[in-house]
Amino acid sequence: MRLGRHRAALSPEQRRRKAFRRGMLAGLTAVAIVAAGLVVVFGGGGVLCSTREPVLVDVAAAVDVAPAVMEAAGRFNETKTAVGGRCVLVQVTEQPPATVLRTLIGDRAGVLAERPDGWIADSSAWIRLARQQGASSLPAGESVVATSPLVFATRASLAQRFSVGQTEMNWRMVFPSTVRGRLTPNADEPDVVRVPDPSLAGAGIATVAAARDVVGTGPDADKALTAFVRWAQAGSAPDYRSMLAAVDDHTFWQRPVVIVPEQSVWHHNLRPSADPVVALHPREGTISLDYPYVVTAADPDVAEASTVFAGWLKGAQAQEIVRRAGFRSGDGTQGPISPGPQIPAAAPKTRSSVSPQDIDEALRAWSRLAPPTNILVLADTSKHMAEPLNGRTRVSVALDAAKIGLQLFPDSTHMGLWEFADGAGGIRDYRQHVGLGPINEPETGQVIRRSRLDQLTSTITAHPKRDSSLYDAILSGFRRVSSDYREEMNNALLVITAGRDDGKGTDLAQLLDRLRREWNPDRPVQIIVIAFGKGVDRAGLSQITAATNGSLHEAEEPGEIIDVFLAALARRLCHPTCKPPA
Structure with a gap:
């Protein structure tokens, strides 16, 4: 993604001179006569506006729509529109929505040098989020400059293959194949569907909303959404251009599909290709990105000028510019001008079940599920884990499950591993691996x-003569994660165990008392317990996990671990008011 063209803070005089040096008044045959400090601008029809200095309006626009808005601003400046007798001059910079949002809510890091006077994001969700996070001064009633529906984009040759195989694009494709009932995609469907990063792009936010809408609500839906987030995190991209470039790359994925705005397909295909990218509509209907203009200026005169420009962008001349740039009109009734054969001529069916409130809730769900995990794993290697389970030992089943579960955690994860049993670490009842x-x-x-x-999941064994120090290990592990707490992560202690303590150290009442006293809701550490086999102390373990808003899960087979992990991670959606799992 191209970064915005940042400018150091300038004085009004410096900004005025810079604007004039850039020739922002060019376009008409104009003559500036300076007399007694008064600037009078003449065009072909006489005096258009006169003032001591123009009203400069700085507009921050999302990267994909910025070129069209820049062209429109040039046309607008040629009209010599006046506010209070002063010429209005608009200058536009490309700025990612997240950067503008941080600026407007008063963050100190990753912000613009100056607050913009107008903002065009790639989704109204950004505007609502800004208001929710403290930018309460933003006026209501933003106007939509352009629209672009989300499409499933792939190479033309692959689109033909999917058509022959009678594979329609649909929103369930954003989920990993395991959620759809099979281990791998079949040969007639995409082997990967990549989505934009919702923390950076409106298309990503809308995709999360569509995924949530497809699966509905309830525990199973939460697990499916969690699987989607983990899958999407691993393959999300920072911008549309890099996503579409990956579609052209034949060296990694065999049948890639990406979810992007229709306009980005138009832009990508400006470069000739023997196998161009085509836009496909999902069968259930899609979500359109709107590109809203909101006035952000604090100065009343600049705010008025910004409002005037926003209104001009809704007019016929500006709308023709955005449609020639591959967008649909702001009201969605007119398609792109000369879109090319890769863009469907018919307007897509909309997914009307997704409301703005659904989009906002989906963004909140992503924000809870997407942060990386800081997790310490405690592996029980006591005598109870040496007991048989389905023809094997419990520890071998548990560690096979851990090997599978390890694949669910992206490279942004922080992880550690201890084993525990009485005397496993000498004077301590745990050993750090x-x-x-x-x-x-x-x-x-x-x-x-x-x-x-991964190596340790194949080599750790149980100790048939050692008792379990489960409660001591849980307390020590909880304290370690608490001391190594990461603000930007979800922090958890994962206990893989036979679910019994042999009573040689801390007892259950003492453990619960210490957990309740030490657990900090502002720095929460969840305890997640996965118990294997029979004889599990379910009542005691349920109390332990409830004390930290965690969860208890019982498993018999390694393959159950994916479902268990997803259920555990899905509890982030209800934190801190989760009910104990049934």
Whole structure:
């Protein structure tokens, strides 16, 4: 994604001179006569506006729509529109919506040098989010400059293959194939459907809303949405251009599809290709991105000028500009001008069940599920884990499950691993194998944590003569995660166990008392317990997990671990008011 053209803060005089140096008054045969400090601008029809200085309006526009708005601003400046007798001059910069949002709500990091006077985001969701997060001064009634429906984009040759195989694009394709009932996609459907990063792009926000709408609500829906988020995180891209470039790349994915605005397909195809990208509509209907203009100026004169420009953008001349740039009109009734054969001529069916409130809730769900995880795993290696389970030992079943579960965690994860049993660590009842830290970095030496963890799931064994120190290990592990708490992450202690404590150390009442006293709702650490086999102390473990808004799950087979992990991670959606799982 191209970054916005940032400018250092300038004085009004510097900004005025810079604007004139750029030739923003060019376009008419104009003559400026300076007399007694008064600037009088003449055009072909006489005096158009006169003032000591123009009203400068700085507009921040989302990257994809910015070129069209820049062209429109040039046309607007030629009209010599006046506010209070002063010429209005508009200058436009490309700015990612997230950067503008942080600026408007008063963040200190990752912000613009100056607050813009007008903002065109790539979704109204950004405007609503800004208001919710503190930018309460934004006026109501923003106007829509352009629209562009979300499409499923792929190479023309692949689109033909999908058509022959009678595979229609649909929103369930955004979920991993395991959610759709099979381990891998079949040969007549995409092997990957990539989505834009919802923290950066309006198309990503809308895709999350569509995914939530498809699966509905309830525990199973929450697990499916969690699977989508984990899947999308691994393959999300920062901008539409890089996503579409990946569609052209034949070296990695065989049948890639990306979800992008229709306009980005138009823009991508400006470069000739033997196998151009085509836009396909999902069968259930789609969501259109709107590009709203909201006035953000604090100065009354500048705010008035910004409002005038917003109104001009709704007119016929500006709307022709945005349609020639591959967008649909602001009201959605007119399609792009000369879209080319890769863009469907007919307007897409809309997914009317997705409301603005649904989009906002989907964004909140993403914000809860998407942050990376800081997780310490406690593996029970006591005598109880040496007991048989379905023809194997409990520990082998549990560690096979852990090996599968490891694949669910992206490279942004921080993870560590302890084993615990009475005397496992000498004077301590646990032994640290991998210290808590970045999973894609080595703790020492050259082997990264992920590889080391994968090795350990094949080599750790149970100790048939050692008692369980479950409660002591849980307390020690909880304190370690609390001390290594990461504000930007979801923090958890994952306990893989036979679910019994042999009573040689901390008892249940003492553990519960300490957890309740030490658990901090402002720095929450969840305890998630996965118990294998029979004889699990369900009542005691339920109390332990409830004390930290965690969850207890029982499993018999390694393959159940994916469902268990997704259910555990889905509890982020209800935090801090989750009900204990049934």
